[in-house]
Amino acid sequence: MHDLEPVVQEVLDRRLLIASPAPIAVALSGGGDSLVLTLMAADWARAHGRRLMIFTVDHRLRAESSAWTQACAAIAARLGAAFQALAWEGAKPVTGLPAAARAARHRLIADAARRAGARVVLMGHTASDRLEAAAMREAGATTPSPWEWGPSPAWPEGRGVFLLRPLLTRTRAELRAWLTERGETWIEDPANEDPRFARTRARAGLTGMESDEVTFRLDLSRFASASIELAGGMSLPRTALRNVPQAFLAAACLCAAGTTRPPRGDRLERLAAILRSDASVTATLAGARIEADERQVRFLRDPGRDGLAPLTLASEGAGVWDGRFEITTDRPLTIQALAGHAAGLSPPQRAALLRLPAGVRGSLPFIQGEGSPLLASLPGVSVRPLALDRLRSACGGVEREPG
Template sequence: MTATVHEVLDRRLLSISPAPIAVALSGGGDSLALTLMVADWATARGRSLLVLTVDHGLSAQSAAWTKSCAGTADRLGANFRGLAWEGGKPATGLPAAARAARHGLIADAARAAGAKVVLMGHTASDRLEAAAMRQEGASTPSPREWTPSPAWPQGRDLFLLRPMLSRTRAEIRTWLAERGETWIEDPANEDARFARARARASLTGDETDDVLPGPVLADLALATCDLAGGLAAPRTLLRRAPPAFLAAACLCAAGTSRPPRSDRLKRLADTLGGDTDFAATLAGARIEADQRDVRFLRDPGRAGLEPLSLAAGQAAVWDGRFEITTERHIAIQALAGHAARLSPASRSALQRLPAGGRGGLPFIRGEGSPVLAAISGVMARPLPLDRLRAACGLIDREPA
């Protein structure tokens, strides 16, 4: 088993890098086994290991579980960060909310430490559980070996690696027991109120799932991004693109993170399969198509363009679409209503952009838009195209 995991690490991670390798450790058997195997790999290559544990505050034992994880990290000579999901918890949809909070906390901590990849202990059994949940009507996707972080914008430029998807939960616990290791069993995993627990109970420990992730969508590298963060691709290309790409293009251009409903996504795919010009909205994006090209823009009618104030040395994400870094204090607001204050060169650049994408650009009060022109001490990086490439699998190993 160790050799299998190390083969995945060799394929996906850099042998030499100053960036730490982050691993999510809950203390359960799967994440414990992964942490032990990753620690061996990292030590042999001189790379540092960062162990991240999230206390969801949902069990009276959670503080003790975090302490146990800290002890494991100390035993392995790894750095440790205990993270807490604070605040009120929802009365419904608790598993999904906990998952979103966990990914957000882990993304923030990993980025702060300079990590590019977070390892997670999902297994073949998790894939089978997801399949069983889908059979019951859920939309739960199967975990894949390599994906971008689902937390947005906290998880920008951060990837998740799951190197144990070819092994079942039973095999992993046998491996741990042979080494005299003990692990935490969370009672919530057996709570029949939750769909995943019911799916888990329906599986046998000997089942396997060797389904591999879908192929890399290399031909979709033809997608382009304009200064307003709008994405474009040839319509002939999108006619053969899977629905997942259309969903990703909408989310990336809109700066949002909630996937569209499957029926609306299918309707968009069917319309793209025709030849008529059309415009539509989906997942916070506006889609404009003619016979040659399809453009994905932020829906100009959607709210959310709140003012943003940054101090010197800060970086933040504007509207989920632009990473703004500044060397001095600045105040940013939407460009809508302020275009007349731009320089002639910036107004000319603005006119070359789709009309629907102009008003949502970041505008520094009294200075102009850092997207349209160079502004001293301020850098604006459009995120949609990099995010789309990551979502499509065009980045398939740890960035240097």
């Protein structure tokens, strides 16, 4: 156990900024893994003068959850760290509860981190979690393995927020031994022993199998000419796409479409095969429209897809419209799809609209009475396309805490 602290400190030194006014966030459940991480993160933050913020999610699934949250608040108080309790409100699904709880937890934590100004959230996943994920995939699940570093999977709540898992080289048993040596106690969630859940069954069946260490990282230098264009989509050089991992194509589709549900494997394989050829093609996948000629591949929002719901922003508000654009305003306004409103554009805006492919025009953001902020500058309103930055984050283009 004597090497546990240096291993964790090395990861924190490598991934976090030594000096930054932003807080470091830790997700604390009160279990042994997250408690070890919280204690070590507190030591690191204290040594470097960084603020520490602790988030605890109450899933509202067990009678004990309120007491667990109070226990986490007491830990934060003992460490002198800021604390925020987050609750998963509303009806819970009858099936797929673990996945739904995980998604809710990521959304709540990512949203809280953004509000607090934290760019990195530390999470206490271990080598045991990686083994369990591998065992679940062997049993037919699609559970991904946790990575040391990567963007928050919550979208758009997690835009610009990264997750760091410094404990992935150590097992759950090692961490509990470390806590025991120091006289610490932790919470044991009975759900971890419930055989109804696939992770519990995978945990029981582990026999020392190897953990996979495959992570998705791509040399982004080949995409130096990538550009944001075509109403928030992306244009990438076709030659650079001929031998990329299929995971990259999936990520490009999701980022251009503003969606989160990965495409089916067979459809992704067909797209990869087509892009390896020289044929021109137009296809749809995972909510995206892919247009390829001999030089470029354009990833756009599929104009035939539903989901262009209005977005209402308060005075001096910011939000994400259609998963693709971050819109900031100094006054209350409602953003909706341009489809059906083109007649309300000014002549310069109509001229700019005609320069775009017909298939993307209707999915532009539009403000009643003011026009489209993508086609003309609107005072007090700014629009930031998110697709390319999101893709870079997903592919390892950001390797440590942003400044």
